[in-house]
Each structure stands twice: as structure tokens, then as C-alpha cells.
Amino acid sequence: xxxxxxxxxxxxxxxxxxxxxxxxxxxxxxxxxxxxxxxxxxxxxxxxxxxxxxxxxxxxxxxxxxxxxxxxxxxxxxxxxxxxxxxxxxxxxxxxxxxxxxxxxxxxxxx
Amino acid sequence: xxxxxxxxxxxxxxxxxxxxxxxxxxxxxxxxxxxxxxxxxxxxxxxxxxxxxxxxxxxxxxxxxxxxxxxxxxxxxxxxxxxxxxxxxxxxxxxxxxxxxxxxxxxxxxxxx
Numbered sequence: 001x002x003x004x005x006x007x008x009x010x011x012x013x014x015x016x017x018x019x020x021x022x023x024x025x026x027x028x029x030x031x032x033x034x035x036x037x038x039x040x041x042x043x044x045x046x047x048x049x050x051x052x053x054x055x056x057x058x059x060x061x062x063x064x065x066x067x068x069x070x071x072x073x074x075x076x077x078x079x080x081x082x083x084x085x086x087x088x089x090x091x092x093x094x095x096x097x098x099x100x101x102x103x104x105x106x107x108x109x110x111x
Numbered sequence: 112x113x114x115x116x117x118x119x120x121x122x123x124x125x126x127x128x129x130x131x132x133x134x135x136x137x138x139x140x141x142x143x144x145x146x147x148x149x150x151x152x153x154x155x156x157x158x159x160x161x162x163x164x165x166x167x168x169x170x171x172x173x174x175x176x177x178x179x180x181x182x183x184x185x186x187x188x189x190x191x192x193x194x195x196x197x198x199x200x201x202x203x204x205x206x207x208x209x210x211x212x213x214x215x216x217x218x219x220x221x222x223x224x
Contacts, residue, residue, distance in 0.1 A: 031210065042216035050210065058211070090154055099145045099200065100212060102154035
């Protein structure tokens with residue numbers, strides 16, 4: 001089944017403790033992206049990658065890092081999480097002019 | 112002006128009603144357009160792409176007006192299961208970060224028995 005898999009689904013962590021949210025797609029898509037979704041603000045892009053080793057900032061990159069060492073994986077790294085990074089996170093991938101396929105989301109709470 | 116704007120709703124309609132969602136986009140260079148559906152606390156899912164000539168998929172009809180930079184989605188004979196938030200999406204074909212998809216904030220629909 002074609003899908004985007006992100007883990008974990010739910011995470012509660014403490015301020016400053018480094019964490020990684022994994023994302024993997026099995027569709028051989030070149031383009032991958034991370035979004036966060038907050039009430040009243042909609043989906044905002046954090047980082048995106050147009051191919052292996054090619055990443056760039058989206059609209060809200062502060063406090064996040066990404067890497068794209070392989071085509072299928074695009075992890076999101078929070079080196080020192082803060083409470084304002086409490087949010088619902090989505091990884092997505094696409095190819096060409098087609099729309100995104102999204103992962104099921106990661107609900108992160110930073111206390 | 113925001114890149115993609117939608118009426119936030121909510122739209123509360125009875126079953127069987129016809130509902131129309133509207134969306135405007137700011138940059139005339141945009142080339143690809145989509146409607147997504149998002150259920151509460153779930154991931155957005157592609158509902159349909161929007162083509163210049165307009166397109167239909169069952170009870171759903173999407174229209175594009177490039178001159179007015181306006182996209183619409185019509186749902187006929189609405190069902191309880193249509194209750195969700197509908198997101199208008201535009202592919203960025205201009206400036207930096209070309210190829211990115213820009214999401215509207217969504218319009219919430221509640222279909223009541």
C-alpha cells in the first residue's frame with residue numbers, strides 16, 4: 001500500500017530534550033515536506049526537500065532541522081524543543097503535479 | 112493579501128443540501144489547484160484536483176476561474192459523512208520555493224440530520 005509513515009503518533013516531552021520524528025514514504029517520491037498545524041493558523045510549512053541531499057526552509061523553520069540522506073526518509077529534528085513547538089505535525093510527499101500524500105500526523109506536547 | 116483565502120465557516124447545513132465553498136488566490140502565476148478534505152485530528156486527504164475546464168467526481172464539482180483567481184467546490188446532496196474541513200490548495204509556480212503547495216486555512220462543514 002502506498003503510504004507515508006510517521007512516528008511516533010503521540011509524544012510528550014520536556015523542554016530542551018532533543019527529539020526526532022521519523023517520516024518514510026514507499027512511493028519513490030522526490031518531494032517531501034513537513035508541516036505543522038495549529039488552531040486558527042492552518043498548515044504551515046516547516047521544511048521541504050526536492051530530492052536527496054536537497055532541503056530548504058519553509059515558512060516556519062526556526063527551532064527545527066531536517067535531513068534527506070535517502071529518498072524515502074525525511075526526519076524532523078527538534079534539537080531543543082520549547083513549549084511553542086507543541087503542535088500537530090504532518091509529513092507529506094508528492095511527485096510532479098500531483099497533490100500530497102500525508103502521514104497520519106504526530107501530536108507533540110512540550111512541557 | 113494572503114496567498115490563499117477561504118471563508119472559515121462553519122457552514123451548518125441539513126442533509127441533502129447543496130453547499131458551495133469558495134477560494135481566492137493571490138498570484139496569477141499559480142498553475143495547479145486542489146481541494147483537500149480533513150477530518151478532525153486526522154491528516155488532510157486529496158479530494159480532487161481542479162482543472163481549467165472544471166471537473167466533476169460524483170456529487171463533487173470543482174471549478175477554476177483564472178481571470179478572477181477564484182476556485183470553487185460544490186457538494187450536491189450532502190451526506191452526514193461529508194462533515195469535515197475543506198482545504199483549498201494552490202501550487203506555487205513563482206518566486207522562491209517553487210513547487211510548494213500553499214494551503215488555505217480551510218472551511219468547516221457540518222451536515223446535520
